[in-house]
Each structure stands twice: as structure tokens, then as C-alpha cells.
Amino acid sequence: xxxxxxxxxxxxxxxxxxxxxxxxxxxxxxxxxxxxxxxxxxxxxxxxxxxxxxxxxxxxxxxxxxxxxxxxxxxxxxxxxxxxxxxxxxxxxxxxxxxxxxxxxxxxxxxxxxxxxxxxxxxxxxxxxxxxxxxxxxxxxxxxxxxxxxxxxxxxxxxxxxx
Amino acid sequence: xxxxxxxxxxxxxxxxxxxxxxxxxxxxxxxxxxxxxxxxxxxxxxxxxxxxxxxxxxxxxxxxxxxxxxxxxxxxxxxxxxxxxxxxxxxxxxxxxxxxxxxxxxxxxxxxxxxxxxxxxxxxxxxxxxxxxxxxxxxxxxxxxxxxxxxxxxxxxxxxxxxxxxxxxxxxxxxxxxxxxxxxxxxxxxxxxxxxxxxxxxxxxxxxxxxxxxxxxxxxxxxxxxxxxxxxxxxxxxxxxxxxxxxxxxxxxxxxxxxxxxxxxxxxxxxxxxxxxxxxxxxxxxxxxxxxxxxxxxxxxxxxxxxxxxxxxxxxxxxxxxxxxxxxxxxxxxxxxxxxxxxxxxxxxxxxxxxxxxxxxxxxxxxxxxxxxxxxxxxxxxxxxxxxxxxxxxxxxxxxxxxxxxxxxxxxxxxxxxxxxxxxxxxxxxxxxxxxxxxxxxxxxxxxxxxxxxxxxxxxxxxxxxxxxxxxxxxxxxxxxxxxxxxxxxxxxxxxx
Numbered sequence: 001x002x003x004x005x006x007x008x009x010x011x012x013x014x015x016x017x018x019x020x021x022x023x024x025x026x027x028x029x030x031x032x033x034x035x036x037x038x039x040x041x042x043x044x045x046x047x048x049x050x051x052x053x054x055x056x057x058x059x060x061x062x063x064x065x066x067x068x069x070x071x072x073x074x075x076x077x078x079x080x081x082x083x084x085x086x087x088x089x090x091x092x093x094x095x096x097x098x099x100x101x102x103x104x105x106x107x108x109x110x111x112x113x114x115x116x117x118x119x120x121x122x123x124x125x126x127x128x129x130x131x132x133x134x135x136x137x138x139x140x141x142x143x144x145x146x147x148x149x150x151x152x153x154x155x156x157x158x159x160x161x162x163x
Numbered sequence: 164x165x166x167x168x169x170x171x172x173x174x175x176x177x178x179x180x181x182x183x184x185x186x187x188x189x190x191x192x193x194x195x196x197x198x199x200x201x202x203x204x205x206x207x208x209x210x211x212x213x214x215x216x217x218x219x220x221x222x223x224x225x226x227x228x229x230x231x232x233x234x235x236x237x238x239x240x241x242x243x244x245x246x247x248x249x250x251x252x253x254x255x256x257x258x259x260x261x262x263x264x265x266x267x268x269x270x271x272x273x274x275x276x277x278x279x280x281x282x283x284x285x286x287x288x289x290x291x292x293x294x295x296x297x298x299x300x301x302x303x304x305x306x307x308x309x310x311x312x313x314x315x316x317x318x319x320x321x322x323x324x325x326x327x328x329x330x331x332x333x334x335x336x337x338x339x340x341x342x343x344x345x346x347x348x349x350x351x352x353x354x355x356x357x358x359x360x361x362x363x364x365x366x367x368x369x370x371x372x373x374x375x376x377x378x379x380x381x382x383x384x385x386x387x388x389x390x391x392x393x394x395x396x397x398x399x400x401x402x403x404x405x406x407x408x409x410x411x412x413x414x415x416x417x418x419x420x421x422x423x424x425x426x427x428x429x430x431x432x433x434x435x436x437x438x439x440x441x442x443x444x445x446x447x448x449x450x451x452x453x454x455x456x457x458x459x460x461x462x463x464x465x466x467x468x469x470x471x472x473x474x475x476x477x478x479x480x481x482x483x484x485x486x487x488x489x490x491x492x493x494x495x496x497x498x499x500x501x502x503x504x505x506x507x508x509x510x511x512x513x514x515x516x517x518x519x520x521x522x523x524x525x526x527x528x529x530x531x532x533x534x535x536x537x538x539x540x541x542x543x544x545x546x547x548x549x550x551x552x553x554x555x556x557x558x559x560x561x562x563x564x565x566x567x568x569x570x571x572x573x574x575x576x577x578x579x580x581x582x583x584x585x586x587x588x589x590x591x592x593x594x595x596x597x598x599x600x601x602x603x604x605x606x607x608x609x610x611x612x613x614x615x616x617x618x619x620x621x622x623x624x625x626x627x628x629x630x631x632x633x634x635x636x637x638x639x640x641x642x643x644x645x646x647x648x649x650x651x652x653x654x655x656x657x658x659x660x
Contacts, residue, residue, distance in 0.1 A: 025330075025334065030326055030330075033330055037330070037333050037334070037337070040334075040337050041337060041340075044337055044340050044344060047341065047344050048340075048343075048344040048347070050348070051344050051345070051347045051348035073230070073347075073353075074347060077296050077347075077353075080296075080300060081340055084300070084303045084307075084336075088303075088307065088310070088329075088333055088336075091307075091310055091311075091329070092330075092333070095314065095322060095325060095326060095329065098314075098317050098322050099322050099323075099326065102319050102322060108326050108327065108330070109327075113392075113395070113396070113452075
């Protein structure tokens with residue numbers, strides 16, 4: 001194994017885990033994001049394991065001769081990282097559950113600013129064409145699960161007040 | 164005096180444990196929090212005056228330096244600790260006054276105090292960490308606590324905002340961990356003192372990759388454009404004291420990470436140019452975002468992002484003057500931004516909204532509140548002779564000294580940002596304080612405790628102006644230490660038992 005340098009299998013495993021995790025993190029559902037983050041976390045931990053250099057015996061004095069020992073430092077650090085990831089994942093899953101309790105879904109919402117812009121743009125194009133009555137795809141997309149609605153409304157109300 | 168070094172970490176953690184145990188006795192819990200934070204403040208002040216000869220180092224559990232965990236306090240750490248503990252202390256008093264006034268038995272106060280103390284401990288660990296992995300742990304401790312605080316109460320809006328915040332923060336932590344793993348793989352150590360030497364010996368390409376990875380992780384935490392979009396979307400929904408302390412401290416911990424690693428580990432290099440551009444983009448785009456806002460808290464969040472750019476500018480200059488300017492600006496910005504968010508909290512409490520379209524006539528109906536808003540707003544915009552002006556002046560001088568075309572562009576960008584900040588605050592002031600009230604009903608009376616603590620923080624911001632001379636000298640010395648590098652390295656590696 002030492003001829004190959006770091007264990008090739010571990011490198012591939014880390015790559016697959018991180019790639020798969022990155023794919024899942026880009027999903028809408030918080031549960032999938034959580035799974036994705038777990039995968040990436042594990043991938044990075046495996047990577048950390050590789051950094052310890054070639055395989056060796058258990059790093060315990062009197063059990064393994066010193067030159068045959070594996071580097072114990074990355075192992076200690078991985079252990080810490082695992083504990084941290086565990087705690088944070090638990091929190092994330094709890095948050096997904098709370099989101100489900102409140103909204104019956106756990107989808108991550110769009111950025112407030114993005115939706116506000118999308119909404120204003122949709123209203124503007126509708127006004128330009130004078131077909132405000134007809135709901136276009138754009139308008140519908142802008143309005144889906146949108147809590148900016150009250151902010152935009154508030155904005156209009158205030159503008160009217162000023163006038 | 165090395166016994167002072169671990170105190171800012173140990174006290175809040177012990178306090179947090181005690182506060183959890185006292186979960187049902189809120190009076191005792193409050194006492195524990197106040198006592199813990201007071202003693203951290205005292206310990207940090209003690210450190211500030213004792214680190215002058217050489218950095219103080221504690222090898223935890225007596226494991227010698229490259230292997231064990233080292234806690235290091237140098238001038239920069241001490242300065243950051245003092246300002247962070249002063250601000251957390253003020254915000255705690257504000258929170259106490261708020262919940263005494265609310266008197267709501269259902270509010271999840273039981274969890275607030277322990278979490279807040281853990282947050283403080285995380286911040287202290289980050290400032291004192293002598294190795295990269297410990298810095299990572301410090302970040303995780305404070306972020307873990309911040310996840311709980313930002314979703315406090317678990318309401319609809321907070322869960323929505325919290326989701327974005329938590330996912331972004333975890334993703335950036337993973338990048339940080341990845342960087343630590345790769346650095347260990349390249350150099351065989353995570354101890355910063357040892358890294359300072361070893362990183363200079365490896366291939367420059369690999370070194371640059373490692374640097375960029377670390378910078379990316381810190382940039383998310385410090386909210387540097389283009390990695391800043393999460394901040395204005397998540398901060399404003401949290402309770403006022405929480406937003407205030409997040410805005411003041413958490414982004415600055417990211418900046419601290421950059422300050423430390425850029426100077427000690429990497430030094431000058433091609434990454435500086437990228438940082439310069441990032442700083443410019445952060446300033447300009449941040450402040451333009453603020454111009455477009457109609458909600459005071461969101462507006463403040465955007466100004467926060469924008470002014471992070473100024474600190475990055477200081478770091479990217481890679482000169483002693485730039486660094487000193489950045490350090491002074493961090494001190495100024497922590498206090499001022501926190502006080503502005505506290506005042507926004509007060510306005511929300513009084514009027515029930517922070518929408519600039521609904522507020523009005525506050526200058527007449529609440530003159531004290533108006534003064535509390537105006538002073539830090541002027542301070543942030545950099546009106547002479549306030550500390551914001553002095554901090555910006557320091558950075559601009561450093562920029563002119565550097566005398567590269569890019570530095571001049573950044574100087575121009577900083578001035579533009581300051582002017583736009585003034586414009587933003589003038590707009591907010593006109594709408595919330597000067598325009599005739601839309602709804603002339605009398606607002607809720609503000610508790611004296613909340614007003615008092617917000618005022619104390621504003622005064623602290625002003626005190627920075629009066630103490631600017633000695634503080635700037637101290638910051639310059641801190642910057643000199645950081646460039647000299649040897650005192651830090653010798654303090655860690657030389658004191659092996």
C-alpha cells in the first residue's frame with residue numbers, strides 16, 4: 001500500500017461522498033440538504049484520515065513499535081469533527097421537523113430579495129401589456145409560497161399614503 | 164499572569180453549565196450570566212495590560228506545543244477579547260431589561276442564558292486559539308450556539324431565516340475543515356506557529372490553494388461579497404439583542420480569522436489582489452443594497468456587509484498601516500453596529516414595526532431615541548471627529564501609502580461607501596424621525612433599562628473616539644507584532660516544558 005501513497009480507495013470514496021453530498025445540498029428540501037451535509041462531512045473526514053499518511057498499527061505505546069504506528073493526531077481531530085457534525089445534523093433535522101410542523105413542507109425558501117425582484121418584474125411586465133387579469137406563468141412563479149406578499153403590499157399602501 | 168489566558172473560555176462554559184442546571188430559577192440564572200460576563204471582561208482587561216512584553220501562552224493539560232492545544236493571547240487577541248466581552252456584557256444587560264419588562268413566563272429564557280454564554284465561550288476560543296483546528300472548534304462552538312439563538316422560539320419567520328443561516332454556516336464550516344485537513348496533509352501540523360515556518364517551504368501553488376480555501380471559509384462567515392447574500396436575509400428576524408450581538412461579533416470573528424491567518428501563515432501574495440477586488444465589491448454592492456431597503460433592520464444588515472469591505476481592504480493592503488487601520492476599524496465597527504441594532508430593536512418595541520414607510524415623527528415623540536440613533540449613525544458614516552472617521556482615515560492613509568492603482572481605486576470606493584452610508588442614514592432619519600407621523604398614536608413606553616444599556620453602548624462608541632490615540636497606537640503595535648511574527652512563534656514553540 002505504501003507504494004501507492006495514500007490509499008487510493010479512500011481517495012475515491014471521499015470524492016464520491018463529497019460529490020454526492022454537493023448534489024443533495026443543492027436540493028430544495030431541508031431533509032435532503034441535511035443528508036447532503038452528512039455525506040460531505042463524512043467525505044471530508046475520510047480525506048482527513050488519508051492526511052495521516054500510510055496505514056500503521058494502533059498508536060499505543062508498548063503495543064506497537066513506534067515506527068509502525070499510525071499518526072494519531074488526525075484520528076483525534078476526526079473524532080472531534082464527527083461529534084460536531086453529529087450535533088449540527090441533529091439540529092438541522094430538528095429544524096426540518098419544525099418547518100414541517102409549521103408549513104407542512106421543509107423546503108428552503110428563496111431569498112427575500114430575489115422574490116421581491118421577481119415579483120416586481122412580473123407585475124411590471126403585466127402592467128406593460130395591460131393584461132393584469134390574466135395570470136401568466138411568471139406571475140404564478142413569483143407568487144408561489146411567498147411571504148413577501150405582505151411586504152410588497154405594505155410598500156404599495158405606503159406609496160398610496162404618500163400620494 | 165498566564166493563568167488569565169484560559170479564563171475567558173473556562174468561565175462562560177462553567178457558567179453555561181450552571182445556567183442550564185438553574186433552568187427553572189431564572190433569577191439565579193441571570194445572576195450567573197452577569198457574574199460570568201463581568202469576570203470575563205475583567206480577565207480580558209487584565210490580559211490587555213499584561214501581553215505587552217510578549218504573548219502569553221498556555222499549553223492545555225501541559226501537552227507540549229506542536230501536539231497539544233495552545234491558547235495564545237497576544238495584543239490582537241487581547242484587544243478583540245476586551246471589545247467583544249464589553250459588547251456582549253452590554254447586550255446581556257439589554258436582554259435582561261427586555262425580559263424583565265416583558266415578564267412573559269412562556270418566553271424561552273431558560274435556554275437563552277446558557278446558549279449566550281456558550282456563544283461567548285466560542286468567541287473567546289476563536290480569539291485565543293493557537294492552532295487551526297482549535298480555531299475550527301471555536302467557530303463551531305459559537306456557530307452551534309448561534310443556530311439556537313437565531314431560531315429562538317421556533318416561529319415561522321425564524322425557522323425560515325434560520326434554515327438559510329444554518330445551512331450556509333455548516334457548508335462554510337465544512338470548507339474550513341477541508342482546508343485544515345489539506346493543510347495537515349501538506350505540512351504535517353495544524354499548530355499556527357509551526358505552520359508559519361512550514362507553509363513557506365511548500366510549493367507556492369499548493370500554498371495558494373490552501374490560502375484560498377481558508378479565505379473562502381472565513382469569507383462566508385465574515386459575509387464578504389459574493390458570499391454575503393445569506394446575512395441580510397437571516398439576521399433581521401432574530402430577537403433584537405441576538406441580532407445585535409451577531410451583527411457586532413460573529414462577522415468580526417471571520418475577520419479575525421483572516422487577520423490571523425493572512426499575516427501569520429501566508430503573508431503577501433497573489434491572493435491580496437483578489438481580496439482587494441472582493442473588498443471593493445463588498446463595500447459598493449453592500450451599500451447599494453442598503454439604499455434600496457425600506458426596513459430599518461434590513462438596511463442595517465446591508466450597511467454591516469458593506470463596512471466589512473473596509474476591514475478586508477485593510478487586510479488586503481498587507482502593510483502594517485493597513486492592518487492597524489483594519490484592527491481599529493473592527494473595534495469601532497463592533498460597538499457601533501451593535502448599538503445601531505439595539506436602537507432598531509428599541510424602535511421596533513416602541514412602534515411595533517421597523518418599516519421606514521410606517522414610522523414617522525420619532526424625533527419629536529422620542530427625542531432620546533432619536534439621539535441614540537443619530538450618534539452611531541454619524542459614527543458609522545464617518546463624520547469627523549468620531550471614531551468611524553478616524554478608522555476610515557487610518558485605512559485611507561494606508562491605501563495612499565501603498566500607492567498602487569488598485570489601492571487608489573479602493574480609496575475612492577471607501578469614500579463613496581462612506582458618502583452613500585451617510586445618504587442611507589439621512590434617508591432613514593428623514594423617514595423615521597422627521598416625516599410627520601403616519602399613525603399619531605403614542606407608542607409603547609420604553610423601559611429605562613433598555614434605553615440605558617443602549618445608551619451605554621453608544622457612549623462606549625464615543626469613548627473609542629476619545630481613546631482613539633492610545634487605541635490606534637495599540638492597534639499599530641498589534642499589527643507590528645503580527646508582521647514580526649517571531650514573538651508569537653517563539654512564545655508558542657519556545658515555552659515547551
